[in-house]
Amino acid sequence: MTENTQQQPSAPNSELPTQYAPAEVEGKLYERWVERGYFEADAKSDKPAYTIVIPPPNVTGSLHLGHAFEHTLIDALTRRKRMQGFETLWQPGMDHAGIATQNVVERELAKEGKSRHDLGREAFVERVWKWKGESGGQISGQMRRLGDGVDWSRERFTMDEGLSQAVQTIFKKLYDDELIYRAERIINWCPRCLTAISDIEVEYQDDDGELVSIRYGEGDASIVVATTRAETMLGDTAVAVHPEDERYKHLVGTEIELPLTGRRIPVVADAHVDPEFGTGAVKVTPAHDPNDFEIGQRHNLPAIAVMDEHAVITAHGPFLGLDRLEARSAIVAALRAEGRIVAEKRPYTHSVGHCSRCKTTIEPRLSMQWWVKVGPLAKAAGDAVRDGKVKIHPQEMEKRYFDWVDNLHDWCISRQLWWGHRIPVWYGPNGEVVCVGPDEQPPSGEGWRQDTDVLDTWFSSGLWPFSTLGWPEQTESLAKFYPNSVLVTGYDILFFWVARMMMFGLYAMDGVPPFHTIALHGMVRDERGKKMSKSFGNAVNPLDWMDKYGSDAVRFTLAKGANPGVDVPIGEDWVQASRNFANKIWNATRFALMNGATIEGELPPAEQLSATDRWILSRLNKTVAEVDAFYEDYQFSKLSDALYHFAWDEVFDWYVELSKTTFFAGGEGAKASGRVLGEVLDVLMRLLHPVVPFVTETLWTTLTGRESIVVAEWPTDSGFRDEAAEAEIENLQQVVTEVRRFRADQGLQPGQKVPARLDLAGTPLAAHEGAIRQLLRLQPEGEGFSATATLPVAGATVALDLSGTIDVAAERKRLAKDLAAAQKEKQQAEAKLGNEAFLAKAPDNVVDKIKGRLAKAEADIARIEAQLAGLPAA
Secondary structure: OEOOOOOOOOOOOOOOOOOOOHHHHHHHHHHHHHHOOOOOOOOOOOOOEEEEEOOOOEOOOOOOHHHHHHHHHHHHHHHHHHHOOOEEEEEOEEEOOHHHHHHHHHHHHHHOOOOHHHHOHHHHHHHHHHHHHHOOOOHHHHHHHHOOOOOHHHOEEOOOHHHHHHHHHHHHHHHHOOOEEEEEEEEEEEOOOOEEEOHHHEEEEEEEEEEEEEEEOOHHHOEEEEEOOHHHHHHOOEEEEOOOOOOOOOOOOOEEEEOOOOEEEEEEEOOOOOOOOOOOEEEEOOOOOHHHHHHHHHHOOOOOOOEOOOOEEOOOOOOOOOEHHHHHHHHHHHHHHOOOEEEEEEEEEEEEEEEOOOOOEOEEEEEEEEEEOOHHHHHHHHHHHHOOOOEEEOHHHHHHHHHHHOOOOOEEOEEOOOOOOEOOEEEOOOOOEEEOOOOOOOOOOOOOEEOOOEEOHHHHHOOHHHHOOOOOOOOHHHHHHOOEEEEEEEHHHHHHHHHHHHHHHHHHOOOOOOEEEEEEEOOEEEOOOOEOOOOOOOOOOHHHHHHHHOHHHHHHHHHHOOOOOOOEEEOHHHHHHHHHHHHHHHHHHHHHHHOOOOOOOOOOOHHHOOHHHHHHHHHHHHHHHHHHHHHHOOOHHHHHHHHHHHHHHHHHHHHHHHHHHHHHHOHHHHHHHHHHHHHHHHHHHHHHOOOOHHHHHHHHHHHHOOOOHHHOOOOOEOOOOOHHHHHHHHHHHHHHHHHHHHHHHOOOOOOOOEEEEEEOOOOHHHHHHHHHHHHHOEEOOOOOOOOOEEEEEOOEEEEEOOOOOOOHHHHHHHHHHHHHHHHHHHHHHHHHHOOHHHHHHOOHHHHHHHHHHHHHHHHHHHHHHHHHHHOOOO
16 A cells, blocks of 8 residues: 565565664675665666765865764755665765865974975975875765765766866856956955965954054144054055045045154045044055955055065064064054054954964955956856746745845955966966966966966865766766756855855856755754854764764754754754664564564455554555655655654554554454554655665565665555544544553553453444553453543543552542643633634634634543542542
8 A cells, every 4th residue: 555666575584683783784784785886876877867966075074963964864865866766866076175185284294394385386286195095085984884875986076187177177268258357456365374265264253352543643634543453554545534524524635644654645535434433534554454445446545565475564664574463562552652542442352354274363465366257157146046947945045145146246266275276377478378278288488387376175166066977078977967956055155165056057057057956954053052163072073973873873863853944953862862763663673573574465455454554554655745745845854753753653652562462363364464564664664764774774674575775666655544544543542541641640550450341332442452451451350340430531431440559539639630721721712712803813724723622622521520420439
């Protein structure tokens, strides 16, 4: 009654070890999967394609919880699609991580007392390649530990030959289309990494600094300006005020003295200035501030650089050679000595940009750099989402995307590094500039030299969805697997990476976007919702948890917390609970196999099955449909939760327990239930497999005798439903639950047997008396039976003889409390249903829900009153 796999079975093995030991099976299973080529994608296949590219981890990196989280989600999607019959490609690879990798190798050289300059550029790059071969990419082995179903035969690296050709090709194309240009502008400069970095690689945090107010000029011709970076005043070339500011109109067009320099600078009127902020006047340093640079451009002001690449003062005078922070203190002291300081505030907390790699304070700096003109590219990237070509999930993230692409500034793509894709531009002795494509020979001869900068790492990773498939060559893989089906990535790199891929994909691939859907997930946090960090002491190595609890437990915990676009809290207790779930699956399957569970032969017709069997098959098909719907909506948390509760609550806690009496009785009923249980376990394992691949592979192959669950067919909803059987078992569950609660309230031990009379005549529950008695540890009445408590529930009556064990007063008190709650619920429902204004406005489904609450409250009142009446006198 569900679609079964078509693999040819061998004889199933009913023997399982008593305990599940993940460490003994996970590594062997993964290597078997890889050896058999299960994860390899065939571009020649007639199957429909399903493609996801891995967000390429840095070659310097190792697996952290964020990787494990993201990879679990991608692996679940690709495993399911593979089982559904798609030609599935999960494309692996790594990023060369320009700044990070160069820093690693430079630190190694420093231990030898050398710098990269001692080696020279060519030898240094060779040293980096050597490091990559020996130490880089350790994350690949860790991905295997997690169970990542990537096609290792296609693994790429952003600096490999093919991807380097793609980078050079698109640079040349952009250059020829005048979308790449070279210009002197303000950039974010890291004095530690000695390179420009993009806006999105700057991390802002509140730092304690100082705010110093300085008087420029003398007497009536003086203006007070405030700054947090006093050292930059050495490069001031104007003071700006708002054109409508009456306080300074008489000074606009005049010059005032710039302290400590002997220079005079103009006062200019510019609408950028906020007259309400501070004194309404700002110092203008075009070479060291982006806003000041724009003011300088509007007023033709000179740009005077006063710091070098190390943020050391280069302006001639007493401050020459000082570090920027040393110069700041010295300049303030000199101004104070001249009586120029009007006010000082310390500490002054303000937002300061830091390099995301090394955390050094960024220095805005005027520099000649290469830029991408993003206007037309960003418009296309925005339109692709607006027009529905690409869907962002969850949809509420679209606003963040549009806020970014609609306001994107030109992108600085040059980096002052040696490791990376060198800019393919040559300069001639007479000022010639030649951009060279991948199939062209660079100019040679005396005086020709290549640009020394390399490209921003995000430039090459922006080509990832198509460069990994062979572009610019028109390969079979490109035709088969582009565009990608979905991109799964964190919302935190929506701007870093996703927008870049959208711009380049649409540009390079003739308007075809790189993927159909962008599925954004949140960040992993600790169980208190705090960001994980080594400095906070709450960082977790997922490999430690895998060693302790198994990879399946880590994966299930991460998937169970994955709501679209929402951060994911995680703690070790939750991983332990997932390990318990894996153990529960193992033990229940082991019991089932020992009691005749099988997939051999056809399922008996529904009319030959018990209500219990029909109930679980009906619930199974509903679960298949529910899980499919959640997958299509990227609701990993909900699908994991649905599978958890179906497996643990319905299959293991109810169906297996209800079937024990059938199995023990033997005969045709036991055979039918064994076949049903085999069917349920077969389908359940296949549903669980994408999230917990290892334990399900072991159990499924043992149950079925087939080759591998990795290449089994994904279950489909057969449409079988039996609402009558579901209602019947729901009533049975109510009886068992109510009696169990009563027993617990009386302090009875779970295994303690109690004489009972079951009045099930005329109800569907009559067929379940044996199961009810076994589940509730109820003995036959026997001689001398005297009911001390009567529980009417779900149309049945359970009379218990608790002579000598029941606390009548306690039970009366409990029932009185339950009765009061039911009566209150009834009153509230009646009040709402009697309110004409409410009924006029409330939707029909809300009214129906309240009517249902009223009916339940009335039934509860009748039941509880009957129980009270059945209690013996105190």
